[in-house]
Amino acid sequence: MTCKGKVSIIVGSERDLPFSERASKILKENSIEFEIKVLSAHRNPKDLENYISNSDVDVFIAMAGLSAHLPGFIASRTNKPVIGVPLNVSLGGLDSLLSIVQMPKGVPVATVGIDNPENAAHLAVRIISLCRGV
Amino acid sequence: MTCKGKVSIIVGSERDLPFSERASKILKENSIEFEIKVLSAHRNPKDLENYISNSDVDVFIAMAGLSAHLPGFIASRTNKPVIGVPLNVSLGGLDSLLSIVQMPKGVPVATVGIDNPENAAHLAVRIISLCRGV
Amino acid sequence: MTCKGKVSIIVGSERDLPFSERASKILKENSIEFEIKVLSAHRNPKDLENYISNSDVDVFIAMAGLSAHLPGFIASRTNKPVIGVPLNVSLGGLDSLLSIVQMPKGVPVATVGIDNPENAAHLAVRIISLCRGV
Amino acid sequence: MTCKGKVSIIVGSERDLPFSERASKILKENSIEFEIKVLSAHRNPKDLENYISNSDVDVFIAMAGLSAHLPGFIASRTNKPVIGVPLNVSLGGLDSLLSIVQMPKGVPVATVGIDNPENAAHLAVRIISLCRGV
Amino acid sequence: MTCKGKVSIIVGSERDLPFSERASKILKENSIEFEIKVLSAHRNPKDLENYISNSDVDVFIAMAGLSAHLPGFIASRTNKPVIGVPLNVSLGGLDSLLSIVQMPKGVPVATVGIDNPENAAHLAVRIISLCRGV
C-alpha cells in the first residue's frame, strides 16, 4: 500500500453530484488527483464492490442522504480511510448523520458535518499530506 | 418464487441473539419454520451475500443497532420482503430506526418499532399467511 | 385467504392524494391492481371499518401526517399486511414516523420512510409477488 | 348532556394501571366519581367503542405509551372532553407525546405531560368543577 | 362558578393574532362567545394577572411560541380549564410544545398540537357544551 495521492469521491445518485464538485474544487486547489463516481450501495452493490477492490486511491469520500449506508459499505470493503458526508434530504440531515457516524466497532467512517463536502476534502488533504510526507 | 412458509432471522452480532429468540417464539406459535443466522453487513458481507442468494426463505427479518445497515443490505440483494427491527444501543434507538426506515426509493425495508422483534414476527406471519392462502 | 394481487391505498384526507398517486404509479408499472380511498381513522371510523372488513385486497397501504393513527387502525382490524407511510406535515415528519412505527406488540405496521410512498408500493410489490408465486 | 361529575380513566394494558391509580387518587381527594378500564384501541377496538358509546361520564382520561392512539381513538368517538397522558416506554416518551398531541383538526385531545397522570386528574377536576357550577 | 359559555383567547404578541382568529372562527361557528387579548406573561405580567382575576370566562385559550410560558402562567392563577397552543417560531415548535405541556403537578395545561389553534377551539367547544348541558 503506497501513497498515490489520489482520492475517490463517490455519490449514491446523480442528484448529489453538485456536492461532489464542492469537494473536488478543494482537492484541485491542493493539487490532489481525484475521480468522481456515481455508485449506490443499494442499487449497484456489485459494481461498487468491483470499483472498490480495483481502485488504487488512498482515500474514499462518500456522500449520501437518508439511510446513508454508502460510506459504511465502502469502509467494510477496504482498509483505506473512508470519509463520510451526511447530506440533508430529510429531518435536517440527522438521519444521514446517524446512519454514517454510528458505525459498529472495527469499521470506522471519518464523518464530517451535514452538507459539508468541503471538510471531507480538507480532511483528505490532511491525510494525503501525511502519507506523501509533504 | 413459490411460498415455502419459511422465515430467516438475521442478527449482526451474537449480542443481539436474545432479540431473535423473542421473534422466533412467535413464529413457532404460528407454526412457521425459521432459521437464525449471525451475519454482519460490515464484518461478513461476502458470507451474508452468499447466504441471501442461496436462501429459499420467503421473508427476511433483520435486527441491528447503531448505524443499522443490515436490513437495507439484505433488501438490496433480494426481491423478497425484508423486515427491519431497530435495536436500542445508543440514543434510545433513534439512530438505528432512522438508519433502517429512511431507505432510498426502490429498496424498501418494512420497519417495526424499536426493540420490538415480536412485531417483526407478527408481520412475517401476516405475509406468510397471505402467500400460503391460509 | 387467497392472494388476489390487489392493493388498497388509503389516505386520511384529500390533501394527501398526490402521495397516493406516487405509490399507485409504481403499482401500475408492476401490473398490480389497486384502489385509492380517502378515509380518516378519526373522522370516518365507521366507514373505514366497513371498508376494511368488506375489502378483498391483499395488502393495505396507509399514509398520514401528524398523530398518524390510520395505518395502526387498519392493522388492528385486518390480518393482512399493512404498510404505513409517514407524511411530513410538522416536525419534519418525526411525529408521524413515531406514531406509525412504534406500534404495540401484536399489531405490526410495516413502516417505510417519511414522504416515501414509492417504497410502500415497492414493498407491496414484493409481498404480492411472493403470494402470487411469480 | 348533563354534567354527572364522573370521570373514566382508560389504560391500554394492565402494565399501565399504576399510572391510572395516581390519577384516581387525586379525583378521590376532590370527591369526583370515577371508573378505571383496561381497553386497547388496537386489541379491543369493538369493546372500547361499546364502552365509549354507553358511558355516561363527563370526561375521559386515556393513558398510553409508544404509538399512543388510545386518546385520539376516544376523541373521535365522543363529543366529551378527552385528556391524554403520554407514558414513557421508549424514547423518553417523545413518541407517545407526539402520537397524542399532534391530532388532526376537529378531533382534539387535551394533552398533559409525559408520565404525569396527576395533571390529567387536576385538569378533569377543573372541567368538572366548571360544569357542576361549584 | 357558573358556566357562562364564554372563552378568552390570549396571545403574547400581535404577531400571533392570525392564530387567534383561526380559533375564534370555530367558536363563532359553534355560537360561543369569546374575547381576544394581547397580553404577555413576560412583558405585561400585572395586566395579565388583573385580566385573569377579573375575567368571567369559562375557559382560557393561550397561544405562544419559543419559551411559551403564557398558558402555564394563566393556569397558575385560575381554577378554570386552560388550553395551550404551541406556535412554531423556532425548532419546528418543539420548544413551545415542551414549554407548555411539561407543566409541574397541580398546574395542568390542556395542550393541543403545534400551530393548531383550531383544536384548541374544538376542545373549548367540548368543555363548554358539557357545562351548558347541551
Place this chain on the structure above:
Amino acid sequence: MTCKGKVSIIVGSERDLPFSERASKILKENSIEFEIKVLSAHRNPKDLENYISNSDVDVFIAMAGLSAHLPGFIASRTNKPVIGVPLNVSLGGLDSLLSIVQMPKGVPVATVGIDNPENAAHLAVRIISLCRGV
C-alpha cells in the same frame, strides 16, 4: 442600584435543593453572600413576586425542570441579571433547557448547561466581580 455582592438562589421545589447546594458551595469558596429560597412560579407566584421586588441581591440564580418557567418569571419582574439552570427531570432535560433559553426578546435569561448549577455560580462570580471592581 449599587452592587451588594449578593446572590439569590431560587428553586421551584424542595426536590431541587441539592442542586442549589452545589451552586452555593462555589459562591462560598468565592466569598459571595447568598440566600436560598424554595418558591414556585406556578404554586407561589405572589410570594415569589414579593420576594423579588423586596430583594436587594445583585444576581438571581433559578433552577427548574420540565416546563421550567421560574427563571423567565424572575427575569420579567427584575432588571437584575437572571441565570437559569435547566434540570433533567424528563427527556434528558431538553424540555427545561428550551423552556429557559428560548425567551422572547427583551426578557433575557443567562442559561447554563443541564444539571450544571456550578456554572451558574461561576457565572454569578464573574458578574459580581465586575460590579465590585475586584
Place this chain on the structure above:
Amino acid sequence: MTCKGKVSIIVGSERDLPFSERASKILKENSIEFEIKVLSAHRNPKDLENYISNSDVDVFIAMAGLSAHLPGFIASRTNKPVIGVPLNVSLGGLDSLLSIVQMPKGVPVATVGIDNPENAAHLAVRIISLCRGV
C-alpha cells in the same frame, strides 16, 4: 477590574455581521459603548487570544452557528462574563445551542436563545447597569 460600561461583540465570520448589528442597536439605545469584531476561534485563534487579553471591555457577546466554539473559547481566556448567541445554520440551531450551553464546570457561558442577539444585548445591559450602579 473596574466597570467601563463597554461591550465587545464578536462574530466568527462576516456572514454573521447582521446578527451583531441587531445586538448593537439595543446597546446604542441603552447608551452602552461597544465594538464589533470578526474573529474565528478556529481560523484566527491567535488574533482572538490577543484581542481578548488586551481588551478592556466588561462583557463579551459571541455569536456562532454549527459547532459553535467561539463563546466557550472566550470564556476560557477571560474572567469577564461571556454571553453566547447560537445561530441557526443547520438543524434549526440545535447544534450551536448545545455547543454553547453545555460547557464544562468552571467555564460558564451565559447562553440566550437561537437567533436572538437582542437578548444577548439586553442581558449585557443588565450586567453593565449593575456594575455602573445605575
Place this chain on the structure above:
Amino acid sequence: MTCKGKVSIIVGSERDLPFSERASKILKENSIEFEIKVLSAHRNPKDLENYISNSDVDVFIAMAGLSAHLPGFIASRTNKPVIGVPLNVSLGGLDSLLSIVQMPKGVPVATVGIDNPENAAHLAVRIISLCRGV
C-alpha cells in the same frame, strides 16, 4: 512532515481516561506507538497549544463530552488529521456529537460514533498504514 507512525490520544479530564484506554488497546494490537494526555481546551488552553505545536505525532485522537470543543481546538492548530470521539455525559451524547462533527469549513474533524473510542483507533490505524506504506 514524515510519517512517524505515532498517535496522540487526548482527553479533557481524568474522568475520560478509561475511554482512552479502549483506544490505546487497539493501537497496541496494531503495533502503533501512542501517548495519552489529559489536557482541556477550556482549562489548559496554553498547555494544550504547546503540546500540539511541539508534538511529532501523525494523528491526534481527542475525546470529550458535553460542549466538546477539544477535537476542533486541536484541528485548528495542526495540519495533521484529528479524530474526534463524542462521549455521552448528557442527552445521550447528542450534544458532544454535534459539537464535534459540525465544524466550520476548513477545520475538519474526523468524527466517529458516540462512546466509540475503538473506531477512533481503527481509523488511526488506517491512516497510519497508508502513510507507512504497509
